[in-house]
Amino acid sequence: MKPLIMKFGGTSVQAPEQRRRAAERAVQAKADGFAPVVVVSAMGRKGEPYATDTLVGLLDQIGPRVQPREKDLLMACGEIISTVIMAHLIQTVGAYPTVALTGGQAGLLTDRAFGKARILAIDPARVERALTEGKIPVVAGFQGTTRSADEREHGAVTTLGRGGSDTTASALGAALHAAEVQIFSDVPGIMTADPSIVPQARTLRAITYQEICEMAHLGARVLHPRSAEIAMDYGIPLRVLDTMGTDDRGTLIVREPPRSREREHGVTAVANSEVVAPLSLTVGQAADKPYIERETLIRLAHAGVSVYFVSATPQTLSFVVDKEVLETARDALQDVHIHVQRPGRATAEYFVGPEGSRRPDAKLISLWIGSDCVVVSVIGRGLRHVPGVMARMAEALEGAGIEILQVAGSSNALSCLVPAERRDEAVIRLHDKFHLHLVDEDQVAV
């Protein structure tokens, strides 16, 4: 029997009705001749008693300085609770024997980066033994363990970071050479845009690994990109489905795009980011600017701030940061003195920020922080080499009076920075401009 990985997210296991439907799906897969391996997230979202955020809140109530190792140990509990409950439920519903396994018991070996661990290796022997015995293994997602030699203990429990249960599912799919990895949630599949913004958004029947990675990184709340990257590396098909839905086609994620009208314009979907903040530094002395640029980027990196939409002129450095780290970025840059030592020249001193605390001999670098923005993107495989996408984006946005503040591109996407208050209109205009609502599903081959 071919293994089939079935991952049920937090919304799929939060209430008895959803849990029962999830269990029925696993039982049906077994009856259909597959060897299902169930991966589960913690039950529900923040506020629910056993959700991960709720558990972390128990620590936060005490104080902010939680040891990462201890925090991971606590966070892993949400999935373990869910695993035991689902294993018992599946056994009750389907009369198939089950076995509940932690991530470590399922063989996920990780590095020691608590809270954001990466999988170093997988030993699927315990899962394979359960399958051989005719059992349905139920594995706790989002977690693994370090090697026994680490930490001088029998492996420290680690968590895999955001979207970790998706990552667990793909990793097990790869290790077990699964027929498919199915990701169940509360949406019918991957949509052409956020349906809460674009009511005409439709479910894509197929999409490539590269496109889904790009969508996820550009803000679409879909599959976690790491999960897609693992599936791509190991050639495992992924499918995104609605736990409670009746359409079991969902969205299939594969290496090659289908030959269909879906690719007529080169654009598959539109994504939008959370709010970001644009920043710009202006330096009077152009010759010193590369040194200041380097110092600026290093300071931000040391503060743990990622920058993107980076652009530079001889006298300016502009970039955006996520709004949630704006204060950290400001703190790292503002009111600091930067020393520039060019070869063969005397040391020059610069000061970033308001004039107030500047030393008399320091030259001023002005730091500008703009109003809230969002990144809106069109996504399609190989889009960078499709002529006319920039022109169409500009027509769609400028035609609605939406100012384009900056542009960035990748192999599979083109993005524009626009004022945050115009987000919805920008997404709707782009979705319309690229006719993403018009595809005839009958012509979309999977």
Added chain:
Amino acid sequence: MEKRPAAPSEGWLGPDEYWAAAGLRRGEMGFEPPRGVTRIEARPGLDHFVLPTPGPPKDLARVFRPLTDAGVSVDLVKLHENGLHFALSSSEAPRAQQVLAGLGYQLQPTPNCAIITVYAPDMRSIPGIMGRIVSALQHAGVAILETDDSYNCVFCLIECDQTRAACAALASEFGLEAEATEGPIVEW
């Protein structure tokens, strides 16, 4: 009092730690690849253009629609305080200049450029890649004409005759194997 940068983010494994923790030999790949730069590529044969504007560029469609209609594909579009910057294939440059001159635009070209692409999967979870790229190129005396970035790579536009120096500097900075620097120039 002068502020000092905070300590770098903790938790990541360097390449040697990664291999040790995974029980692998140097260079072997574990289940998930280590974070960081994995590949460098160069794409020559580009011209860079600046279209001066009196303030931040507006009406981009008025520039890009005629170029599209003329079959010209643009790349590395950037908006600056006093100009619209973009790159395009050197073979298409004369046509682009002709089209835009016909509309009254005067372009400032920089011919013979190359885009260096630095691939780093999951780059945005590792602050500092951009800083290291800028620093490495600066130390090698390579001038960056323009940059662009996505979730898994950084693009740097440079003058074509600095391509080998740039690739060597970046390979050295990110500890890529020697063979990665031998023939890094590829056509996309």
